[in-house]
Amino acid sequence: MKPAAFDYVAPRTVPEAVDALGSAGRDAQVLAGGQSLLLEMHLERVRPDLVVDINRIPELDTLRVVDGSLRVGALVRHHVFESAQAVPGPLGSLFSLAVVNIAHPPIRSRGTMVGSFGWGHPASE
Ligand SMILES: Cc1cc2nc3c(=O)[nH]c(=O)nc-3n(C[C@H](O)[C@H](O)[C@H](O)COP(=O)(O)OP(=O)(O)OC[C@H]3O[C@@H](n4cnc5c(N)ncnc54)[C@H](O)[C@@H]3O)c2cc1C
Structure with a gap:
């Protein structure tokens, strides 16, 4: 369609x-x-x-830590989190382990973390 x-x-x-x-x-x-x-x-x-x-x-394609809080821009793609260095500290390791379970590489290279939260589909991991 x-x-x-x-x-x-x-x-x-x-x-x-x-x-x-x-x-x-x-x-x-x-x-x-x-x-x-x-x-x-x-x-x-x-x-x-x-x-x-x-x-x-x-400016939406940025990942920053400000005053101890992680700020994820609305254009940061899933694949960025595959590197444990993308986010400082233990959270970076946690993201890198978790994010490879989201779909497959072509989806992760386009899809965004914020879009996933915005959509809020119950089947999302
Ligand atoms: C084949 C396939 C397999 C998938 N498997 C998984 C999976 O295993 N686990 C998982 O978690 N997800 C999975 N997904 C979903 C994937 O994570 C999507 O990328 C994500 O749900 C939406 O992100 P997007 O950037 O593509 O958003 P879009 O498709 O561009 O937008 C989705 C919705 O969010 C809204 N939106 C987007 N950005 C914003 C914003 N900044 N402010 C307000 N609203 C906004 C849009 O208006 C729209 O309603 C899969 C998708 C596909 C196609």
Whole structure:
């Protein structure tokens, strides 16, 4: 199946993305890795009026520790966590052991950790 018609924007900054989402309301969807959203759109289980593609916002592709808290940008892909050095300390080792259980390499190279939380599918590991 093909998705129903939708509008598409690819903002370059977070404020632009927030404005686009705010103007569209509940019928907008964020496109991160697309590994869940595009399937749902093809099956027409999700029919957004607007898709806001955040892949051109470089500041979202960052992984930082700030004041002892891990901040995972909305574009950090699953595969980044496969390196135990990506996150300092024991948490990095824990992530590297866990993340290889998520799907397979092509999915992990596109899918994002934040997208997984955002989607919140009960079958996600
Ligand atoms: C074949 C296959 C196998 C998989 N196996 C596993 C598995 O074993 N374990 C597992 O955990 N996952 C699995 N997944 C899911 C994978 O982890 C996805 O990458 C993830 O669920 C969604 O991430 P994404 O970046 O692709 O999000 P997208 O598909 O781009 O978006 C998914 C949803 O989240 C929303 N969203 C995304 N980013 C944001 C944001 N920043 N703010 C607000 N909303 C946002 C979107 O609007 C959309 O509704 C699998 C997927 C596939 C296709």
